[in-house]
Structure formats: C-alpha cells, structure tokens
Amino acid sequence: MSLLQADDITVRDGTTTLLAPVSLRLDPGEPLVVLGETGSGKSLLAQALMGTLPLGLEAKGQVTIGAQVLNSGAPDQFRGLWGREISVLPQEPWLSLDPLMRAQAQIAEGHCLVRGLPPREARIRAASDLSELGLADAAARYPHELSGGMAQRVAIAAARAGGARIVIADEPTKGLDAARRDEVANLLLNEMGQSGGLLIITHDLALAERIGGQLIVLRAGEVVERGATRAVFAAPGQSYTRDLLAANPENWTGKAAAAPAGTAVISSRNLSLARGRRTLFRDVSLDIAAGQVFGVTGPSGCGKSSLGDTLLGVIPPLQGQVQRQPGLHPFAFQKLYQDPVAAFPPRRTIGETLMDVVKMTRSDPRDVDRLLDGLGLQPDLLARRPGAVSGGELQRLSLLRVLLRRPAFIFADEPTSRLDPITQARVIKLLTNATESDGIALMLVSHDQALIRNTADAVLPLTPPCDPARAAAKKRVAIALQ
Amino acid sequence: MSVLDLSAAPQPPLSATRRVGVVLIALVAALSLLGPLIVQGDPYAQSLMKALAGPDAAAPLGYDHLGRSVFHRLAYALRLSPVIALAAVMTAGAAGLALGTLSAAKGGWIDRCLVMLADALLALPGLLLILMVLAMVPGTALGFWAGLSLVLWVEFFRLTRAATRETLASPAVQASRLLGFGAAYVFRVHIWPEIAPMMLTAAAFGTATAIMAIAALGFVHVGMRAPTPELGLMMVELLPYWREAPLALLAPVLATFALLLGLTLLAGSRKT
Structure with missing residues (x-):
C-alpha cells in the first residue's frame, strides 16, 4: 500500500x-x-x-x-x-x-x-x-x-x-x-x-x-x-x-596544469580583516597573475567576499597591504555579483545600462554586439529590464558589462550559486574562457569545493582563525574571577 | 518559472482613488482660475445694503456680512493659499533633497549635525514655529512661505536620507562606481528613480499640510489679516452668521475640504 x-x-x-x-x-x-x-x-x-x-x-x-x-x-x-x-x-x-x-x-x-x-x-x-x-x-x-x-x-x-x-x-x-x-x-x-x-x-x-x-x-x-x-x-x-x-x-574534468604564473596583477601582503570585533581572517598573502584563475573557498561567513572587496578597495583592510600592478587604469578591477539582478539599476533596460558604459569609456558600440555573440546571448535581451531576464543570462550580461571596461582583474563573488547545474557549467566555462583569452586575472569565490578544485589554477582555503586576542580576553576574565 | 516580461507591460493607469483626487483638485482650480473670468467682480467691494443676502447674478454664492461677493472672495482665497503652499513645498523639497542626499553620501559629522537639526525642528510644534517666523519676517505671505518651508523640509530630508543610504549601499551602486561612473550618474540612474515617487507623495501631503496651517492660523486671527480673502479668515468671519447665511459659510468650508481631500487622495494611494 x-x-x-x-x-x-x-x-x-x-x-x-x-x-x-x-x-x-x-x-x-x-x-x-x-x-x-x-x-x-x-x-x-x-x-x-x-x-x-x-x-x-x-x-x-x-x-x-x-x-x-x-x-x-x-x-x-x-x-x-x-x-x-x-x-x-x-x-x-x-x-x-x-x-x-x-x-x-x-x-x-x-x-x-x-x-x-x-x-x-x-x-x-x-x-x-x-x-x-x-x-x-x-x-x-x-x-x-x-x-x-x-x-x-x-x-x-x-x-x-x-x-x-x-x-x-x-x-x-x-x-x-x-x-x-x-x-x-x-x-x-x-x-x-x-x-x-x-x-x-x-x-x-x-x-x-x-x-x-x-x-x-x-x-x-x-x-x-x-x-x-x-x-x-x-x-x-x-x-x-x-x-x-x-x-x-x-x-567536471579537472583543469590542466597551468603554465607558471607571470607577474602579479594584484597581490596582498599579510592582509587581516575584521567585521565589528570579530576577526574574519589574518595574514593572507596572495598573488594573482594575468590569465590565472585563483579560487577561494571556505564555509559561509569566513570572509571570502570581504577578501575580494578588500582587494578591490571597497573595504579598507585592518592590517596589511594590497598592491596593484603599476600602469593599469584605475577601473581595471571589476566585480561579478552573486545576485546579478541586484547589480543592475532596476528601472533601466540592460541595453541603456550597457550603452552608458560604452559612452563613458568611449569605446565602439559594436563591441557590445561582438561580446553578445561571444557569450551566446540574444540581442533582444537588451530591451528588457534586469528583473525580466533569467539568472544565467543576466550573469552573462554582467560579464559583458565588465568586459566592456577592459579589466585586468575580475573578482567573481559566488557568480553561479543561484543558477542550476547546466547553466552554472555554461557560465563558468564562458567566464574562464573569456579571462583566459583576454589575459584577465580571475578571483573565483565559491562555497562549492568541487567547482573550485576543477576550475582554479591556485586555491586559497579560508578558515575562521582561532582568535588569540579573544582567547586571551576570556582568560583574563577567568583569572580575575579567581 | 517563466520569465516575466516586465518591459512589455504598459505603465499602470492612475488608480481610481487617485483619479478622484485629480478631479477634485481640477474642480477647485477651475473655480478659482476661471470663475472670476466668467462672472466678473471685485472681492473687496463692499455694499452694506446687500449684507448676508442670497445668491444673485453678480455673486453666485451670495454676500458676506459686509456685502462682499463670497464667490469672488473664495476664488481669490483659493489662489492665495495654494500658491504659498506650493512655493513652500518646492523650497522645502529642494532643500530636503539636497541636504538628504548630502547627508547620506557624506555620512560622518555632516550627517550627524543635519539629523540633529532635523530632530530639533521636529520636536517643536509646527504651528508654533510658523508663528515665530511670522513675527520675525515682514509681510505675512513671505512669513508663511519661510515658516512653512522651515517646517516641511524635515520630512523631505528624512525620506531622501533613508532611501539614499539604502540605495548607496546596494551592489548596483557599487558596480557603477567600480566601472568608473561619477556621483552625477549615480544620482540620476540609481537614486532619483528610487526617491522620485516618494517625493511626489510627500509633496502632495506637504501641500495639504501647508494649506491647512494657513487656514488654521487665519481662523484664530493670527495668520492673514483682514480684508485679505483667505480660507480660514472667511470661515471665522462668517461663523457668527451661520443661521442667516449658511451658504456663505459652507462655501469656504467645502472648498477647503475638497482641496485637502483631493491632495490626500492623490498622495496616499500609491501602491508599490
């Protein structure tokens, strides 16, 4: 029964x-x-x-x-x-x-x-x-x-x-x-x-x-x-x-062993970051070279996204330094968001937003058509608003917008965590192909260890640090009580 | 789920309540602007022979206690208060928008000082503040404009500041900044579309508040001075004669009610 x-x-x-x-x-x-x-x-x-x-x-x-x-x-x-x-x-x-x-x-x-x-x-x-x-x-x-x-x-x-x-x-x-x-x-x-x-x-x-x-x-x-x-x-x-x-x-088939990395596009030395009184991570040193896929993985709340934002200069670090390769234009450091809908102005069509970037950078409007073609996107998507486009397409459109700026470094913050598997595989493939062919350094953040393992040339596992300051503070309280 | 094609959807038409509001305001405006053109007359001309008389061809709403045409006095009163109110709302809106955006964008001590100033003004009763300004500024209309602006900007400031702070913290603004867009673009594309509908709602409410304040102070004899035709002043002048000339008293009351109701309906039925 x-x-x-x-x-x-x-x-x-x-x-x-x-x-x-x-x-x-x-x-x-x-x-x-x-x-x-x-x-x-x-x-x-x-x-x-x-x-x-x-x-x-x-x-x-x-x-x-x-x-x-x-x-x-x-x-x-x-x-x-x-x-x-x-x-x-x-x-x-x-x-x-x-x-x-x-x-x-x-x-x-x-x-x-x-x-x-x-x-x-x-x-x-x-x-x-x-x-x-x-x-x-x-x-x-x-x-x-x-x-x-x-x-x-x-x-x-x-x-x-x-x-x-x-x-x-x-x-x-x-x-x-x-x-x-x-x-x-x-x-x-x-x-x-x-x-x-x-x-x-x-x-x-x-x-x-x-x-x-x-x-x-x-x-x-x-x-x-x-x-x-x-x-x-x-x-x-x-x-x-x-x-x-x-x-x-x-x-996924794992990535072939990468060629030795060239000069770093962006690097950090002994970077520490805190949110409120909680230390997210300490002493993170990394170098990301052109064309390299640098994976960052770790449990939620360990500061993966904050590390990327610090590299982009959006969040100031607690300690340590971020160095950019000299000679790059100041907007060569770009970001892809977890929720692409939130990353576009909601009341403008995508075409208008992209044209704003074309006008500002004084680039050729035909670049948009070329990139649309390369990313497998239909031109009629440009007439829609961000809320009316599927997640996978919108993430590819965000990649397009970022590529219009001719970046040297892209920080992709969980770019596919809201997509279903087939779309995810497609977006990741397009992303890594684009960065590889244009020699862009890519920092890929994901909680999915398998994804990072099979995509990245180098991996940084972030783990919550044992906070010595906090442990010491507790100890002090304990001693005072005695 | 299937992708909703929002871009193809037409702009939603005005809701029924909003349409009623627009019609009420249009009726009042037509009365005040077109009325004196159709039936010519002088709001100040007295004729004690006709005191409290009923309607006739020269005065469609009858005469007041000094024999002045209520229709013409009402038409001029309905020009005076809304003009002062609109001027005050525009000044207050511009100031609130500018200071609110500044406060949200800069933060720090600028933000703290402006918020403290706004809170301090909120702690004072609005009518008292207007009375104080009226006592200081020469000219009643100018005093009302200055006083009302001072009271009304706080609302616009708080709305703008709250919405702008939220918008500035969004990934969309971060993306625009990383791409290299400046403050003007961020304001035009991200902030203004977010706050414009709220500002229009607040402006309609603000206009209603201002008209009410002018009428209330006129009613207690501390606003506009006689013989200026003003809504509150007309009501209090005609109040002792309600038995003899009910229509003369009802006319300003109904006109004020229609105007305030129209503004409130226009403002309040925004669905988001």
Missing part, C-alpha cells in the same frame, strides 16, 4: 501547459526525488500534490493519500490533510520559525492545535521530540540562539508535530554548503524511517544522490527519465540527464 499516489497530474495556466501529465507513487521507507532545473515545473508538481497552487493556475488529476481519493483540481479538499497527513518543510526553515517563540513551544503548538492533544501532553511530546533530535537543552531557546543546523531540526520537528507521515521538502538545501547539505539529507532520511514517506524537490545533484530511492527528472514540465536514483546516476538513459549529471562540478 503506497502512502501517496498521483495519477496524471497536469498544471495549466489558461491555455499553456506548465506540467504535462505526471504520475508518481510514494512508498513507505523509500524516498522519491524530483530533480529539475529552475522552471522545470518541479515546485508546481509539489504544490499540485498539496493543493497549494497559486490562484489562476489550474490542476487536473487524481491524488490518493492513504484511503482518501482527492481531485487536485479542487484544492479545498486538501486543507484538512495539511499537517495531519502531509507536512511541508519550507525552504530555508530557519527563516520559517517564529522568532518570538521558544523552540519547544513551537513544536508543542503543532501537537496541541493540529493533532489535538491537551496542552500538557503536547508539551511533554514536544520535549521528547527535541530530545530524540538531540536538542534537549535547546527547548527554552529562541530561534536566534540556535545554530543553523539546530534551527533546521526544530523546524522539521515542528513540521512533523501534526502527525503527518508524508514530508514534502522543497529545495531543503538551498544556500547550504556541502557539510550542512549532508547533515540535512541524513536528518530527512532518519525522520522518514521505515514507515514514513519523503518527497524531495531539488536541483541539487549531490543531495539527490545522497537521498537515493526513486528519481524523477523533470524538464520544461515533462518527465525526462525515471527510475531508481542509483541506477540513473550510474547509467543515465537520456541525453538531457547525461548533460545534467555532467554539469555537476564533481564530474
């Missing part, structure tokens, strides 16, 4: 079909992964299964949950199942906790109001949920006092408190680094156990591989391939799946 069975789920927006008929079943103890790029319809599928489609979208098909048969075209029927049969783990769960409520109370609320236990019993159940997850001492803490991983476990416990056996997780690892991603995957698998159901919607190949179970690959609203995750990863049957797997940074 399957926990959930969906037959011929279709989603339409007026006359356009967003999701072609998809059927799936969810069995106890066997997770189901729906894998796809942005815009593949994978979130629509999840919303159709839960009856939470946005207004204006129309779903068809039959969903069987336990003994109940529901019509996904009538979302009102689903409401009674939320929390009791199906629970949803929201994206970035640490943002979905109530910041003014203690951890245990958030879970007890689900036991009390959804499952219908008396308040006293709900509190006891919440406490036992927390201790099962190893969070017994966090019961009285507020969300801001929890670490990211703890907050995520609390969110999972709260989502499950209503007694639902089926958990639907939509991009549960969005914005997480590799270690945290594995932690979340293990947690979800543990929660599922032998009798629960788990449906994971993701574009993250590593997560899909880690979860295992069954796999459905979606593209543009259609099922491309389905089967056991392990079998599909080992031998993809369709060319699209092969492209998708090849786009995983883990599977």
